Amino acid sequence: MWRDGEERGPIDFVQVFQSYKALPHQNAALNWLEQASQPKTLEGFFRMWRDWQAVPKSNTIRLKVPYYQQVDNRYEPMRTCNTSSCAMVARFLGAKISGDDEYYKIVRKYGDTTDHTAQTKALAQIGIKSTWHTNLGFADLDKSLEAGLPIVIGILHRGTLASPTGGHMIVVIGRTGRRDYICHDPFGSLLDAGGGYRGPVNNGNGVVYPRSVLNHRWLPEGKNSGWGRLFYKR
Known part of the structure; x- marks a missing residue:
């Protein structure tokens, strides 16, 4: 009434x-x-x-980043995760390279494949602006993905979650509705049965790494302790 x-x-x-x-x-x-x-x-x-x-945005994001394995690289296949990861993003952003082998030759002009400064200079040579950071967190991943930009991050890929070790570079290419992260891991998958990296390398193509796993392997020293490379639109 x-x-x-x-x-x-x-x-x-x-x-x-x-x-x-x-x-x-x-x-x-x-x-x-x-x-x-x-x-x-x-x-x-x-x-x-x-x-x-x-309520934060929770729609799935998946950027169309090409996947490059590192194990088939012509040069230093067991230690070129950084080069393969940066090459994936560079190609996504429009760099005129055929793949990670060609990009490796550019990196070597400036230093070792594991040298982040060398990667910054090599990317700049092919027209890609990027910056290296050691204080990133999940908010930085979200902001970048929502802007349509992948991120290269450094994780501890060996050992247990309680005591992670190692050092490895991967590309974050998206986020699921549950706010886990879709990644291109050039060495395979951390989640393979039996301790990780035991299955086909292609298991790393679009592998979903749970937020809980990255908390231990990407942010071992706190919520803003992540190593990674941010990219910028051309």
């Missing part, structure tokens, strides 16, 4: 709020509704409204 006694059916509040334009009569109606509502009703409404606004 409406205030004038006329039966008009239930109020569609979604439609009401869609037509809200902060007009004087609309504000007056909202003020009246606030005064007429029970405190618990208002508390529940505002809590749901606030929490809904705070």
